[in-house]
Amino acid sequence: MLVAVAVCPHPPLLVPALAGAAAAELDDLRAACASAVRSLGDAGADTIAVVGGASTTAAYGADAAGSLAPWGADVRVGEGEAVLPLSLTIGRLLxxxxxxxxxxxxxxxxxxxxxxxxxxxxxxxxxxxxxxLLVMADGSARLTEKSPGYLDPRAEPYDRAIVRALARAEVPAFDVAEAAELWVQGRAALQVLDGLGEGLSAEILYDDAPYGVGYFVVRWTE
Structure with missing residues (x-):
């Protein structure tokens, strides 16, 4: 039985050690993520599972470790070899x-x-x-001319549709090919929630694109 969901983005810059002098720019995002994650604990869940996009599908145990060394700072979670991809490393940090x-x-x-x-x-x-469930998912990375994927005029309405659906405790009917074209790395992770939000209430805690990438923080609760 699904009792709560938190959706958070997974930029490495969420970690102040990586953001450096720009760390304060994401304070509101960090606060929203913390609030959403606390909701999972407040829901009285027996188990919390973390889902995130990666280059390949894989499952890892509760003790799995991750590191942000490839992104510039050896911030680690867990013990042993770092095997978690970025999305799950940030999820474990949260x-x-x-x-x-x-x-x-x-x-x-x-x-x-x-x-x-x-x-x-x-x-x-x-x-x-x-x-x-803690779902780690970014929106489009083609929202502005300074975005990693440069500007695509389809990206902004695409992200708006994602947020509107999440605000109804639903997942949009993604066009897989278009999502890939718009660099929506969170598409697959979000679709794990397809059909699971029935009966839950939704709240959008954050919705912005500070670096030209859509970041949204959402919680679904009973």
Missing amino acids: LDEEHLGASAFHAISFDADPAECAGLGRRLTERGGRTA
């Missing part, structure tokens, strides 16, 4: 900061088809007990 633990970490391939994504969501929530 949980650690709120003194919460995950039962498992699940990477879903950026190009996974919608049926595979939805199937993972069903498996995670049909195991019995009260389950909460």
Whole structure:
């Protein structure tokens, strides 16, 4: 039974050690992420699972480690070899900061088809007990001329549609090819939630694109 969801972005700059002098620019985003993640603990969940996009689909145990060394600072979570991709490393950092633990970490391939994504969501929530999900997902990286993927005029309305759907505790019917063209790296992770939000209330805690990438923070609760 799904009792709570937090959706957060996963830019390395969420970690102040990587942001340096620009760290204060994302203070509002960090605060929103912390609030959303705390909601998972407040929901009385028996388990918290973390889902995020990656180059390949993989599952990791509760003790899996990650490092941000490839992005400029050897900030680590967990013990042993760093195996978590960026999205799940940031997810574990957010949980650690709120003194919460995950039962498992699940990477879903950026190009996974919608049926595979939805199937993972069903498996995670049909195991019995009260389950909460932390979904790590960025919006389009083509929102401005300074975006990593440069400006695409389709990107802004595409991101608006994502946020409107999440505000209804729903997931938009993504066009997979268009999402890839618009550099929506969170598409697959968000589709893990397809059909799971029924009966939950939604709240948008953050919605902005400070570096030309769509970042939104959302919580769904009972």
